[in-house]
Amino acid sequence: xxxxVTKRRLHDTVxxxxxxxxxxxxxxxxxxxxxxRIDEQGERIPLTIxxxxxxxxxxxxxxxxVGATTRRLDTLEEGEALQDFVGPLGKPxxxxxxxxxxxxxxxxxxxxxxxxxxxxxxxxxGADVDVIVGFRSTSLFxxxxxxxxxxxxxxxxxxxxxxxxxxxVTTALEERLQAGVHYDEVIAIGPLPMMRGVxxxxxxxxxxxxxxxxxxxxxxxxxxxxCRLTVGGETKFACVDxxxxxxxxxxxxxxxxxxxxxKAEEAISMERHADCNLMKKGExxxx
Amino acid sequence: xxxxxxxxxxxxxQDPIVRSGNFQEVSAGYTTYEMAKGEAERCLNCKNMPCVxxxxxxxxxxxxxxxxxxxxxxxAHAILKSTSNLPAICGRVCPQESQCECKCVRGIKGEPxxxxxxxRFVADWGMQHADELPQPESAAPNGKKVAVVGxxxxxxxxxGDLAKLGYQxxxxxxxxxxxxxxxxxxxxxxxxxxxxxxxxxxxxALGVEIRTNSVIGRMETVDELLEEYDxxxxxxxxxxxxxxxxxxxxxxxxxxANEFLTRINLMKAYTFPEADTPVRVGKRAAIIGGGNVAxxxxxxxxxLGAEEVYIVYRRSEKEMPARVEEVHHAKEEGIIFKMLCNxxxxxxxxxxxxxxxxxxxxxxxxxxxxxxxxxxxxxxxxFELAVDTVVVAIxxxxxxxxxxxxxxxxxxxxxxxIADEDGRTSKKGVYAGGDAVTGAATVILAMGxxxxxxxxxxxxxxxxxx
Numbered sequence: 001x002x003x004x005v006t007k008r009r010l011h012d013t014v015x016x017x018x019x020x021x022x023x024x025x026x027x028x029x030x031x032x033x034x035x036x037r038i039d040e041q042g043e044r045i046p047l048t049i050x051x052x053x054x055x056x057x058x059x060x061x062x063x064x065x066v067g068a069t070t071r072r073l074d075t076l077e078e079g080e081a082l083q084d085f086v087g088p089l090g091k092p093x094x095x096x097x098x099x100x101x102x103x104x105x106x107x108x109x110x111x112x113x114x115x116x117x118x119x120x121x122x123x124x125x126g127a128d129v130d131v132i133v134g135f136r137s138t139s140l141f142x143x144x145x146x147x148x149x150x151x152x153x154x155x156x157x158x159x160x161x162x163x164x165x166x167x168x169v170t171t172a173l174e175e176r177l178q179a180g181v182h183y184d185e186v187i188a189i190g191p192l193p194m195m196r197g198v199x200x201x202x203x204x205x206x207x208x209x210x211x212x213x214x215x216x217x218x219x220x221x222x223x224x225x226x227c228r229l230t231v232g233g234e235t236k237f238a239c240v241d242x243x244x245x246x247x248x249x250x251x252x253x254x255x256x257x258x259x260x261x262x263k264a265e266e267a268i269s270m271e272r273h274a275d276c277n278l279m280k281k282g283e284x285x286x287x
Numbered sequence: 288x289x290x291x292x293x294x295x296x297x298x299x300x301q302d303p304i305v306r307s308g309n310f311q312e313v314s315a316g317y318t319t320y321e322m323a324k325g326e327a328e329r330c331l332n333c334k335n336m337p338c339v340x341x342x343x344x345x346x347x348x349x350x351x352x353x354x355x356x357x358x359x360x361x362x363a364h365a366i367l368k369s370t371s372n373l374p375a376i377c378g379r380v381c382p383q384e385s386q387c388e389c390k391c392v393r394g395i396k397g398e399p400x401x402x403x404x405x406x407r408f409v410a411d412w413g414m415q416h417a418d419e420l421p422q423p424e425s426a427a428p429n430g431k432k433v434a435v436v437g438x439x440x441x442x443x444x445x446x447g448d449l450a451k452l453g454y455q456x457x458x459x460x461x462x463x464x465x466x467x468x469x470x471x472x473x474x475x476x477x478x479x480x481x482x483x484x485x486x487x488x489x490x491x492a493l494g495v496e497i498r499t500n501s502v503i504g505r506m507e508t509v510d511e512l513l514e515e516y517d518x519x520x521x522x523x524x525x526x527x528x529x530x531x532x533x534x535x536x537x538x539x540x541x542x543x544a545n546e547f548l549t550r551i552n553l554m555k556a557y558t559f560p561e562a563d564t565p566v567r568v569g570k571r572a573a574i575i576g577g578g579n580v581a582x583x584x585x586x587x588x589x590x591l592g593a594e595e596v597y598i599v600y601r602r603s604e605k606e607m608p609a610r611v612e613e614v615h616h617a618k619e620e621g622i623i624f625k626m627l628c629n630x631x632x633x634x635x636x637x638x639x640x641x642x643x644x645x646x647x648x649x650x651x652x653x654x655x656x657x658x659x660x661x662x663x664x665x666x667x668x669x670f671e672l673a674v675d676t677v678v679v680a681i682x683x684x685x686x687x688x689x690x691x692x693x694x695x696x697x698x699x700x701x702x703x704x705i706a707d708e709d710g711r712t713s714k715k716g717v718y719a720g721g722d723a724v725t726g727a728a729t730v731i732l733a734m735g736x737x738x739x740x741x742x743x744x745x746x747x748x749x750x751x752x753x
């Protein structure tokens with residue numbers, strides 16, 4: 001079992017947890033992911049590593065309540081434990097030789113949690129890092145102080161303009177590019193349509209762009225092939241060949257279609273767990 | 288007098304129509320001692336024991352069968368266990384017809400002795416009487432430690448044999464449940480998971496420690512294991528699924544057999560939504576391939592409600608690598624066999640889901656490198672098969688994780704770890720066996736490799752031979 005050491009709600013739908021998993025913490029590097037399972041009936045879900053503390057033996061995950069498992073995960077409290085927690089999986093992000101390079105790290109939604117450790121590592125490695133992040137609204141801001149310390153310039157966009165900067169991350173990126181800023185590299189992490197949007201733009205400007213893919217998978221070690229995607233016309237497995245890929249070569253339409261494979265089943269699962277939670281509440285009310 | 292019936296005593300099986308709607312075990316084997324005794328009486332107890340030469344783990348077949356005849360079940364069980372750590376599994380999933388039973392002299396005129404069924408009967412008896420049987424004896428601890436990577440049949444066998452010799456053995460398993468292909472691959476109706484758990488418990492009872500959620504190559508490397516352990520055995524299995532590289536293979540509804548079976552067997556998707564992991568089968572499913580894995584996938588699809596399930600295989604039935612019994616069971620359950628037929632493209636609908644598969648008919652030409660006649664496409668014979676699920680069961684390539692993180696470990700061009708007959712690799716202290724070396728093969732061959740590697744490790748670490 002893997003105890004939950006810390007639990008912090010970043011806002012209504014996003015939660016941070018520190019999990020005690022010394023074996024994973026010992027080897028974890030930015031860009032890698034873990035797979036967890038809540039209990040015996042649970043599914044295996046991949047989550048990117050948002051941080052780690054080798055001395056404490058903990059790994060930080062940040063998740064958004066989007067499906068049955070993440071909703072259930074959010075009901076667990078400090079002191080409780082996860083049945084399974086395996087990692088680190090996937091190849092670490094390429095962070096060597098970035099000194100002096102001008103890099104834009106772009107995060108959207110929960111992707112910001114994953115973009116943050118990369119930005120931090122690049123910033124510490126001596127790269128000139130600009131961070132561009134996008135949220136739906138100011139009420140959904142996460143990790144703002146941390147991000148400020150992990151870059152040279154921080155640009156924050158909101159869909160509703162509630163922070164005075166209305167638009168998507170691509171809006172901010174385009175402004176920068178049109179202003180003549182030259183980026184050696186762009187790293188984009190977030191929802192698939194956002195990564196696709198960034199890649200379409202950087203392709204025009206000829207800027208190498210790395211994206212972090214997070215498809216449906218089971219084992220995370222290459223065995224199931226459920227996480228396959230097309231990169232440059234070839235089938236790749238996100239778990240062993242990635243999760244980082246050259247964004248200009250990724251077939252995003254296919255990735256988006258594959259990410260929707262179990263939409264109907266997800267709804268059934270959510271309903272079932274909602275019923276279970278209601279029943280639990282009913283039981284405790286009766287007790 | 289031996290029983291001269293030319294046919295095997297039949298095993299008790301669930302009715303095909305009933306069983307194709309449930310995941311309970313298809314065969315109950317021999318349900319009474321009389322049935323087993325009757326079959327045992329068919330064994331002529333040949334002095335030269337041809338059957339034993341067909342067994343990769345050298346089970347003393349005539350000897351254990353004699354004990355059944357004598358009514359000495361504990362004796363029969365002791366003989367089985369002396370060479371096989373997992374007899375209840377072998378009795379169910381070994382391809383006996385191409386191993387022990389194909390060497391049986393009774394097979395010359397009629398059917399061979401039902402060695403597999405007898406092995407299963409004795410092993411199951413042993414499980415039911417586990418409390419009354421003497422605990423397996425292990426040698427005194429010799430102070431040496433061995434790490435085993437993977438808890439499938441190769442790893443479990445290697446670990447069990449080494450533990451009996453006094454080694455302190457730790458198994459590292461990447462998944463959350465030990466057993467490898469025995470739990471994620473082979474379905475419940477062919478190999479009940481409770482039985483696998485019990486067989487694994489007997490290995491643990493020998494003092495073997497199993498650490499799940501431990502991916503070697505990521506969490507720890509083989510070199511790091513070598514700092515702590517005197518030897519490392521790699522039995523990591525046939526990792527990455529192969530695809531045909533035809534258009535449409537990434538559509539929703541196309542699964543590798545590994546994924547399809549893992550969802551169902553390991554993640555219990557057949558109980559969804561009780562278990563959180565779903566699997567989508569639809570009404571019409573095509574399984575590509577002709578091995579046991581293809582049969583397992585087809586029979587799972589049927590049990591999950593597919594009305595029409597096809598096996599699509601590019602050669603003829605004669606060349607199919609699946610066990611005869613699996614093919615027979617699949618046919619009984621209504622699986623449709625499309626032989627000499629190869630997919631060329633999978634087509635999707637506007638939502639990116641599979642709607643049909645284009646196939647082409649094949650004919651057999653000259654023998655190829657495998658000695659089997661090479662299938663060649665028949666010009667102009669293309670046809671469309673309307674399906675909503677496609678499962679690709681055409682084999683696996685070894686997982687690159689260990690290869691890429693273990694300097695000095697030589698591999699074949701196709702990725703298999705290079706090891707000699709006894710499992711010694713190019714790297715000192717590192718041994719390997721099973722599918723990681725041979726590519727996808729059988730449970731029993733992996734067990735045989737685990738056994739040989741255990742002997743080689745013992746020889747190298749202690750100078751003794753087993």
